[in-house]
Amino acid sequence: MATAAAQRTARTEADGAPDTADTAAFQHAFDAAVAADERIEPRDWMPDAYRATLVRQIAQHAHSEIIGMQPEANWITRAPSLRRKAILTAKVQDEAGHGLYLYSAAETLGTSRDELLDKLHSGRQKYSSIFNYPTLTWADVGAIGWLVDGAAITNQVPLCRCSYGPYARAMVRICKEESFHQRQGYELLLALSKGTPEQHAMAQDAVDRWWWPSLMMFGPPDDESQHSAQSMEWKIKRHSNDELRQRFVDICVPQAESLGLTLPDADLRWNEERGHYDFGPIDWTEFWEVLKGNGPCNEQRITQRRRAHDEGAWVREAAAAYAAKHTRGTGGTTGPGETAHETGHETEAERA
Amino acid sequence: MTAALALGDDALVLSHRLGEWAGHAPVLEEEVALANIALDLLGQARVLLSMAGDEDELAYLREERSFRNLQLVEQPNGDFAHTIARQLYFSTYQHLLYGELAAGDSPFAPLAAKAVKEVAYHRDHAEQWTLRLGDGTQTSHQRMRRACDALWRYTGELFQPVEGLDADWPGLETRWLESIQDILGRATLPLPEGPRTGAWSAGAGRQGLHTEPFGRMLAEMQHLHRSHPGATW
Numbered sequence: 001m002a003t004a005a006a007q008r009t010a011r012t013e014a015d016g017a018p019d020t021a022d023t024a025a026f027q028h029a030f031d032a033a034v035a036a037d038e039r040i041e042p043r044d045w046m047p048d049a050y051r052a053t054l055v056r057q058i059a060q061h062a063h064s065e066i067i068g069m070q071p072e073a074n075w076i077t078r079a080p081s082l083r084r085k086a087i088l089t090a091k092v093q094d095e096a097g098h099g100l101y102l103y104s105a106a107e108t109l110g111t112s113r114d115e116l117l118d119k120l121h122s123g124r125q126k127y128s129s130i131f132n133y134p135t136l137t138w139a140d141v142g143a144i145g146w147l148v149d150g151a152a153i154t155n156q157v158p159l160c161r162c163s164y165g166p167y168a169r170a171m172v173r174i175c176k177e178e179s180f181h182q183r184q185g186y187e188l189l190l191a192l193s194k195g196t197p198e199q200h201a202m203a204q205d206a207v208d209r210w211w212w213p214s215l216m217m218f219g220p221p222d223d224e225s226q227h228s229a230q231s232m233e234w235k236i237k238r239h240s241n242d243e244l245r246q247r248f249v250d251i252c253v254p255q256a257e258s259l260g261l262t263l264p265d266a267d268l269r270w271n272e273e274r275g276h277y278d279f280g281p282i283d284w285t286e287f288w289e290v291l292k293g294n295g296p297c298n299e300q301r302i303t304q305r306r307r308a309h310d311e312g313a314w315v316r317e318a319a320a321a322y323a324a325k326h327t328r329g330t331g332g333t334t335g336p337g338e339t340a341h342e343t344g345h346e347t348e349a350e351r352a
Numbered sequence: 353m354t355a356a357l358a359l360g361d362d363a364l365v366l367s368h369r370l371g372e373w374a375g376h377a378p379v380l381e382e383e384v385a386l387a388n389i390a391l392d393l394l395g396q397a398r399v400l401l402s403m404a405g406d407e408d409e410l411a412y413l414r415e416e417r418s419f420r421n422l423q424l425v426e427q428p429n430g431d432f433a434h435t436i437a438r439q440l441y442f443s444t445y446q447h448l449l450y451g452e453l454a455a456g457d458s459p460f461a462p463l464a465a466k467a468v469k470e471v472a473y474h475r476d477h478a479e480q481w482t483l484r485l486g487d488g489t490q491t492s493h494q495r496m497r498r499a500c501d502a503l504w505r506y507t508g509e510l511f512q513p514v515e516g517l518d519a520d521w522p523g524l525e526t527r528w529l530e531s532i533q534d535i536l537g538r539a540t541l542p543l544p545e546g547p548r549t550g551a552w553s554a555g556a557g558r559q560g561l562h563t564e565p566f567g568r569m570l571a572e573m574q575h576l577h578r579s580h581p582g583a584t585w
Contacts, residue, residue, distance in 0.1 A: 138576055196583050315492070322488045
């Protein structure tokens, strides 16, 4: 391990463009580091394709946090009790914070938040297709917490061991808060399920609408997943889409039972031989349609994001102009918002 | 308890307005900051309303004419400058008032002692943005000036004595004016001219007389809760 690390840091001493022999040596050191489960750090040499894959994945993850604020923020002003309103506000705040960590992680790979946001706004980078579904009732807030955050956690916990250091460290922090959100979502649904008949029906209806889209969050089946094999080789990804999806189903079935709610799948049953639940076929046509932009809220989500950005341009320009006038030397655009974030209070998930 | 309702309603209503920003802020850091302030205020509201009764009953089942909040806090968000001007006027007031309550021995002292720390942060946030917008670009200067002017007429009500709150109201008003004048001056903005109350609005919010947008805000806030009488959430 020490050898691999020493070889990798040799890169910082090499001046100019490496020749072919150097590249081969760097590649060798990189492969050895990945094989030894060492973390790749921003100043280490890495294959261009590894860098590009990570930028794409981390950016998409960051965008998902930001777009994912919308379906839940849709209910902040209508939350039915002050306690629930506080929990939901804290959650949406956490999501903005997760977006910030993730954009920072992406920036260590040589891109910038502005560039990534521009790609999001112009449709060149994607976000999780789940956020193209509408939140039609209060129970949807609970279903998102339980199922969508649950699926996200199943996907993301293995990323805490991802080969790229800054991403892995961001995920450790994010997963802690996500587990909190998931429990809160579960508890929200439980309150509805045990409440009045109308509340119970509201909870069941939400679970019926969010179950299949949540299963789609794990991505296409293994034999149709383009990047999976390479990502697993690089230890960006640790498990296949279908493996994680199965794990999620196995976790959810008993949880649904204790919630007193059913899952909308007639084929769902325990398979003694496999030691797993069998489940029905996923509607991949719907998945690809939503991915292509034809889901129920694709247009609405990106329009709101663009509008917030465009309407905020004068504010960002003001902060930059003020900074240029009032700071010497580095004319950074540090706005008060950043101070607020950095000196902010304890994690909102912990406080809620 | 009139005073608990007055202070609780201020915090509840302003928190709700700030919650409307979620997903719409000009920069991600402000998504975090505005939600953070909304949460602090909501926390204060819950303590204060609980002093007066059941927090959810009071928040969700009263009608417009029974709310005791200042007209300032119910004003729509407008652009970012309007939101910041509203924050500046209110958080400066709240900071001074809670500072005084924290030092006293009223039932509000424990809450005020905790809240004054949060409010100091809110005030700082509003001040920093007032400086940036006022002394930023020509556009931001104009917008900030317009916002400060537009909300000026609601600031007189802040210093109408509240029954059951032992505070030096004229003293608070003097210190508030000094503070606002200082910040606006540093932001290269003039102190707004014109009356600080409308012809009939001094103390109006405290008496349950509100502005038109407030009813719609309550309709949205209360709709779900009212649709399921007696349900728990």
